[in-house]
Amino acid sequence: MHSVRAGRQFALAEVEDVVGQLAESVLRNPQALIGLTRIRQRDHYTFEHSVSVAVFLLAFARYLGFDETTVRALGVGGLLHDIGKTRIPLNILNKPGPLSEDEYLVMREHVNLGCALLDEHGGVGPIAMAVVKEHHERCDGNGYPLRLQGDGISRYGQMAAIVDVYDAITADRAYHHAEVPTRVLGRLLEWSAHHFDQQLVSQFIRCVGIYPVGSLVRLMNGWIGVVVEQGDEDLLHPKVRAVYDTRKRAFMPPQDLDLATPIEGDDYRIEGAVAEERWGISGADYLE
Numbered sequence: 427m428h429s430v431r432a433g434r435q436f437a438l439a440e441v442e443d444v445v446g447q448l449a450e451s452v453l454r455n456p457q458a459l460i461g462l463t464r465i466r467q468r469d470h471y472t473f474e475h476s477v478s479v480a481v482f483l484l485a486f487a488r489y490l491g492f493d494e495t496t497v498r499a500l501g502v503g504g505l506l507h508d509i510g511k512t513r514i515p516l517n518i519l520n521k522p523g524p525l526s527e528d529e530y531l532v533m534r535e536h537v538n539l540g541c542a543l544l545d546e547h548g549g550v551g552p553i554a555m556a557v558v559k560e561h562h563e564r565c566d567g568n569g570y571p572l573r574l575q576g577d578g579i580s581r582y583g584q585m586a587a588i589v590d591v592y593d594a595i596t597a598d599r600a601y602h603h604a605e606v607p608t609r610v611l612g613r614l615l616e617w618s619a620h621h622f623d624q625q626l627v628s629q630f631i632r633c634v635g636i637y638p639v640g641s642l643v644r645l646m647n648g649w650i651g652v653v654v655e656q657g658d659e660d661l662l663h664p665k666v667r668a669v670y671d672t673r674k675r676a677f678m679p680p681q682d683l684d685l686a687t688p689i690e691g692d693d694y695r696i697e698g699a700v701a702e703e704r705w706g707i708s709g710a711d712y713l714e
């Protein structure tokens with residue numbers, strides 16, 4: 427839904443693939459579904475967020491080449507990562523506006539509460555458990571509850587932290603019309619220098635596809651271009667084939683731009699992703 431709203435390609439095959447894995451995770455772990463129902467009754471936002479985090483974690487884990495068992499375990503961890511919120515008083519959980527210092531401390535307890543809840547229940551493996559336990563830890567030691575640092579946080583916990591923040595900011599956008607996902611990814615990269623492993627963030631961005639090949643972007647100078655190659659080194663500056671000039675309201679002879687290298691003249695920075703329907707341009711038509 428976020429992709430489509432941002433004007434990116436809708437890849438049904440990928441969705442089906444991910445949902446297939448999600449379904450399998452849930453079927454193999456009935457407790458995941460029970461927990462999810464419990465979350466849904468109390469807090470609809472957390473429910474949606476849990477599903478998103480699970481789906482992103484499944485996709486990310488598969489992108490990193492993890493084996494199927496690990497991929498599924500991460501999916502389960504994603505679904506359950508905020509299960510502890512079911513034990514947070516509703517007046518704090520659903521409070522409109524910012525939390526007080528004390529309320530925030532209560533809110534943070536959702537990590538320990540979640541782990542306790544799953545321990546009680548049993549049957550949740552160590553990988554899913556790591557996701558629940560470590561999704562608020564940060565590489566610089568400023569996370570919670572254990573203030574773990576760097577490699578003290580498992581790979582799974584680090585992945586969960588990135589995905590959790592990414593989904594929280596993009597969802598925030600739905601409520602406060604903040605930023606398009608592409609810009610969110612850029613900021614994730616900029617801001618996260620101390621919070622996350624940079625290589626892992628880059629891999630996540632590549633996995634999500636910040637500017638997927640074939641998608642349309644609008645440049646600051648008013649041109650519409652088709653992404654023809656994702657920047658390998660420089661993810662925010664792909665190669666773009668400009669095809670339409672919105673100022674002249676006319677198609678132009680296709681012009682290839684490598685946004686990773688400085689170009690004289692106009693402002694060729696990407697303003698944002700745009701929808702194909704809006705301009706009647708099919709990106710795929712311009713790929714060789």
Ligand SMILES: [Fe+2]
Nearest residue numbers: 507508561562
């Ligand atoms: Fe959380």
